[in-house]
Amino acid sequence: MTVTADDLDTALSSLVAALGPATDADWSVRAGPLEWDCWHTAEHIGDTMLSYAAQLVARPDGRYVRFLATADRDASAGEVLEFAETGGRILALVVRGTPAGARAFHPTGRADPEGFAAMGCAEALLHGEDIAHGLGTALDPPRPLCARVLARLFPDVAAELSDVDPWAALRWCAGRIELPGRPRRECWQWRGAPIGG
Template structure:
């Protein structure tokens, strides 16, 4: 159940399709339960995904590449959503052109291209959902992608929550909600390093 650049494309398309109808709304409202507003959450997604691409290109062993990508301060909601999508598409292109043996720094383990694709998907989907909640919308991502993300980044949760909807299980694994008999997580971490390493 490998995570691929195609999964990242599918996740991004899901987020953009869900949020595009709301670009005429006020994106200065809080994004879900985050402290950030919707605009800055979208900016974070673009920066984060471009940062992951930078990691795969430069391949540092013990740190992040020292840059930050930012949307123009006067960018409209449509433009900051475009910025987030551009970051994701750059990461997808980088994943497609990077050999599977490449490893680069992430605080949760030296990640391969699949790991960065998976982390990019989770960043896009979860923060896309945060924005959607802030704007009164719902995000409905592809469940097969969510299942692959769980298996790659949260293998214990994938096993323990096999009977739970994968999108729900992914949101539980990232501290977004509680499940029956399972309180909402206040701390969580994914596994960036390839399984078995």
């Protein structure tokens, strides 16, 4: 099950569809279980997406490219959501233009373009749901997308979760919810490196 730049575009479209109608709400409220508020969580999405793109472009050894992308302090909720989406669309373009065999640093293993696409999907979906939760709405991504991201980033548990709704399974893997018979995960980490190297 491969995760592609098209999947990242789909995840970003889900993010915007869920949060766009809520840009008139108060984005200074806490984003679900996070310490950040909704505005700063959206900013984090944009920064992370641009950071992943930079990794694939520069491919430094053993570290991130040294920069931090931030939204303007006076950016509205709609503008910071635009920043998050823009960062993700740039990552999708970079994934499309990077050879499949390329590898770049990530703390969870040297990731290939598919790995960065999957991590970008997870950032958009999971943090998008955090924001949605804070704003009293919900994000409802396509389940086949969630299943592919789950299989790529959490291969150690994906098979045993095959009978669980893929969106719920992905949120459980990332410590967002509990599942029947499965307490909420306190410690978790996805796999950035390709399966098998």
